[in-house]
Amino acid sequence: MLAFLNHVINGISLGSVYAIIALGYTMVYGIAKMLNFAHGDVIMVGAYICFFAVASYGLHPILGVLLAMLVCTILGMVIERLAYKPLRQAPSLAVLITAIGMSYFLQNSAQLMWGTNQKMFPAIFGKTPFSFGGITISVTTVVTIIACVVIMLALTWFTGNTKMGKAMRACSEDKAAAQLMGINVNTTISITFAIGSALAAVAGVLLCSAYPNLVPTTGSMPGIKAFTAAVFGGIGSIPGALLGGVLLGVIEIMAKAYISTQLSDAIVFAVLIIVLLVKPTGLLGKKIREKV
Amino acid sequence: MKKFLTIALALVLALGCLAGCGEPATSSTSGDAAATAFKIGGTGPLTGGAAIYGTAVANAAKIAVEEINAKGGIQFELRYEDDAHDAEKAVNAYNILKDWGMQIFMGSVTSAPGVATSAEANADNIFFLTPSGSSTDVLGGVADPLTGTVSIPRKSNVFQICFTDPNQGLASAQYIADKALGQKIAVIYKNDDVYSTGIYNSFAAKAAELNLNIVSTTTFTTDSQTDFSVQIAAAKDAGADLIFLPMYYDAASLILTQADAIGYAPKFFGVDGMDGILAVEGFDTALAEGVMLLTPFAADAEDEATQNFVAKYEAAYGETPNQFAADAYDTVYAIAAALEKAGATPDMTASQLCDVLVAQFTSADFAVDGLTGAGMTWSATGEVSKAPKGMMIQDGKYVSMD
Numbered sequence: 001m002l003a004f005l006n007h008v009i010n011g012i013s014l015g016s017v018y019a020i021i022a023l024g025y026t027m028v029y030g031i032a033k034m035l036n037f038a039h040g041d042v043i044m045v046g047a048y049i050c051f052f053a054v055a056s057y058g059l060h061p062i063l064g065v066l067l068a069m070l071v072c073t074i075l076g077m078v079i080e081r082l083a084y085k086p087l088r089q090a091p092s093l094a095v096l097i098t099a100i101g102m103s104y105f106l107q108n109s110a111q112l113m114w115g116t117n118q119k120m121f122p123a124i125f126g127k128t129p130f131s132f133g134g135i136t137i138s139v140t141t142v143v144t145i146i147a148c149v150v151i152m153l154a155l156t157w158f159t160g161n162t163k164m165g166k167a168m169r170a171c172s173e174d175k176a177a178a179q180l181m182g183i184n185v186n187t188t189i190s191i192t193f194a195i196g197s198a199l200a201a202v203a204g205v206l207l208c209s210a211y212p213n214l215v216p217t218t219g220s221m222p223g224i225k226a227f228t229a230a231v232f233g234g235i236g237s238i239p240g241a242l243l244g245g246v247l248l249g250v251i252e253i254m255a256k257a258y259i260s261t262q263l264s265d266a267i268v269f270a271v272l273i274i275v276l277l278v279k280p281t282g283l284l285g286k287k288i289r290e291k292v
Numbered sequence: 293m294k295k296f297l298t299i300a301l302a303l304v305l306a307l308g309c310l311a312g313c314g315e316p317a318t319s320s321t322s323g324d325a326a327a328t329a330f331k332i333g334g335t336g337p338l339t340g341g342a343a344i345y346g347t348a349v350a351n352a353a354k355i356a357v358e359e360i361n362a363k364g365g366i367q368f369e370l371r372y373e374d375d376a377h378d379a380e381k382a383v384n385a386y387n388i389l390k391d392w393g394m395q396i397f398m399g400s401v402t403s404a405p406g407v408a409t410s411a412e413a414n415a416d417n418i419f420f421l422t423p424s425g426s427s428t429d430v431l432g433g434v435a436d437p438l439t440g441t442v443s444i445p446r447k448s449n450v451f452q453i454c455f456t457d458p459n460q461g462l463a464s465a466q467y468i469a470d471k472a473l474g475q476k477i478a479v480i481y482k483n484d485d486v487y488s489t490g491i492y493n494s495f496a497a498k499a500a501e502l503n504l505n506i507v508s509t510t511t512f513t514t515d516s517q518t519d520f521s522v523q524i525a526a527a528k529d530a531g532a533d534l535i536f537l538p539m540y541y542d543a544a545s546l547i548l549t550q551a552d553a554i555g556y557a558p559k560f561f562g563v564d565g566m567d568g569i570l571a572v573e574g575f576d577t578a579l580a581e582g583v584m585l586l587t588p589f590a591a592d593a594e595d596e597a598t599q600n601f602v603a604k605y606e607a608a609y610g611e612t613p614n615q616f617a618a619d620a621y622d623t624v625y626a627i628a629a630a631l632e633k634a635g636a637t638p639d640m641t642a643s644q645l646c647d648v649l650v651a652q653f654t655s656a657d658f659a660v661d662g663l664t665g666a667g668m669t670w671s672a673t674g675e676v677s678k679a680p681k682g683m684m685i686q687d688g689k690y691v692s693m694d
Contacts, residue, residue: 006525007521007522007525010519010522010525013521014518014519014521051574055574111339111340115339116339116340116343117343117344117571117572117573118542118545118572119572119573119574120545120572120574120575120576122574127553129553129554138553211518211519211546212546212574213517213518213542213545213546214574215542221514221515221518222518252516252519253519256510256516256523257525261511261512261522262483264516265513265515265516
């Protein structure tokens with residue numbers, strides 16, 4: 001029973017990292033209707049910025065995170081302006097391929113700038129885990145879960161209640177109509193990317209605090225898994241990203257612990273396929289009827 | 293007019309392209325009559341996750357070449373190309389080296405690229421001696437310990453300086469049994485990696501033979517190489533007092549960190565891929581304290597040859613050389629010894645040199661004293677015969693356990 005509880009906690013811990021990355025994916029997809037595959041690599045950039053700020057320049061971790069958020073926000077907006085904006089009218093496949101290209105561009109630039117040797121991310125939240133009655137939870141897990149919930153609530157409130165949030169939802173439903181109503185679609189999408197990239201920086205720091213192996217490809221696999229989580233929960237849905245991420249983490253750890261460490265990924269993706277067969281829009285996805 | 297210009301430009305471009313491609317190809321196949329130095333090439337991960345190995349090999353090979361050239365006898369020209377630990381890039385790198393006119397190939401530093409480049413070198417009949425590509429698939433002709441079938445035929449011109457993976461597994465099991473290091477043993481290995489599974493399979497077979505008590509066996513893949521909580525929990529719940537880690541240091545460093553995070557401190561036993569863990573930037577070396585590994589090279593050895601090499605390496609590159617560096621140093625010296633013994637000259641073609649070198653390496657009276665072993669000999673299978681040393685990390689340094 002104790003072992004089971006520990007596995008659940010490990011699952012939530014892994015899942016909350018997926019969830020925080022998935023929030024960024026789903027935010028950008030929901031509003032700009034594009035899959036930003038470079039999101040995982042913006043995460044990596046955020047983690048490197050924080051690593052250098054804390055480990056090399058001795059800044060306070062909070063300043064490190066803020067600096068990473070600032071750099072990633074600017075990076076996200078620059079990427080959007082240079083790579084995606086000129087393709088706003090292009091077929092979605094062209095944008096998708098550009099995003100994949102951007103992902104490789106960021107990875108290889110990071111290799112050139114920061115080298116390829118593995119770096120161990122410092123334990124910025126401390127090492128002493130909370131433990132009660134045989135169950136241990138690391139501080140990073142607690143911080144990640146809290147950050148996830150706070151970010152999810154904040155995003156839900158932001159898109160529901162502010163003027164910019166309303167503009168975002170309008171763009172998401174129909175860009176042309178939104179423009180006719182006097183909404184600046186370009187600015188709205190730029191701001192979406194800025195928010196998504198700032199989230200990526202936070203996700204990068206949390207990912208590397210939990211799993212401190214920092215290399216230029218650090219963001220790519222968690223990025224794919226988080227994308228899976230976003231689809232699982234219903235892409236475009238903000239609470240769905242959180243739910244999908246946590247479930248994916250728990251399923252992965254349970255599959256490893258009770259079925260087979262060799263088959264865990266196969267099981268995770270089999271569950272995904274089954275869910276999508278039964279509920280094609282994901283767990284919390286909205287049903288949108290295509291108008292002909 | 294515009295059309296004419298376009299066509300003319302296209303023609304110029306096409307011609308330039310052809311000229312560019314044609315030039316190096318001519319010099320690659322035939323021997324150079326005026327050549328005074330043997331052209332040695334190699335591929336290795338100079339970038340990417342395994343870059344510590346590639347740079348160590350390239351650096352040490354450079355030291356060995358400079359030493360040999362300074363003696364005035366045999367002269368070498370060395371060139372290393374980056375393969376980023378990727379089989380496809382390694383074959384491209386190999387082709388670049390061939391265009392450069394490479395006569396002798398130091399192979400690829402890591403196993404997966406080595407399997408690909410050794411097949412190419414075998415087809416081209418270019419001599420292949422890898423410092424560290426330890427999979428038996430690099431050599432070919434070795435039966436799988438589980439199924440007993442030979443999937444890749446023997447590549448007769450391919451040799452290794454390092455132990456093969458199965459030999460590392462066998463030696464590790466033997467060492468753990470001889471020194472009674474663990475009563476309950478857990479194994480974590482990477483089941484999508486030829487290096488890790490190769491060691492694991494022979495380790496498991498030997499452990500069964502020696503009645504070692506393996507209480508937990510778990511795996512991970514490249515894609516799941518972040519979270520080890522389940523694997524570590526499985527070992528802990530089974531009461532393991534020793535964890536065998538046949539893998540590279542990048543994953544091992546995470547396992548050490550995560551085991552420490554839950555307050556679990558068994559003994560850890562690694563293989564040569566563990567070498568390099570102390571060089572990871574930001575890694576808390578206290579976590580690696582007491583980690584044991586089997587490796588043929590000890591940088592703290594007292595003999596003159598080792599001390600000379602370590603001093604030169606430290607002076608040139610600012611860090612203590614690892615086992616891969618020593619293997620590379622031995623590789624260059626082994627090639628030099630064979631060339632000297634055979635009386636080969638740099639004007640011979642790659643194919644002629646290959647035949648001469650294969651004859652030397654398989655002959656009974658050819659032995660090399662190197663940093664990684666005295667009296668190293670090779671059999672027709674391409675495997676080296678030498679003795680491993682047990683090492684332990686103490687105070688952030690590798691210390692011999694024997």
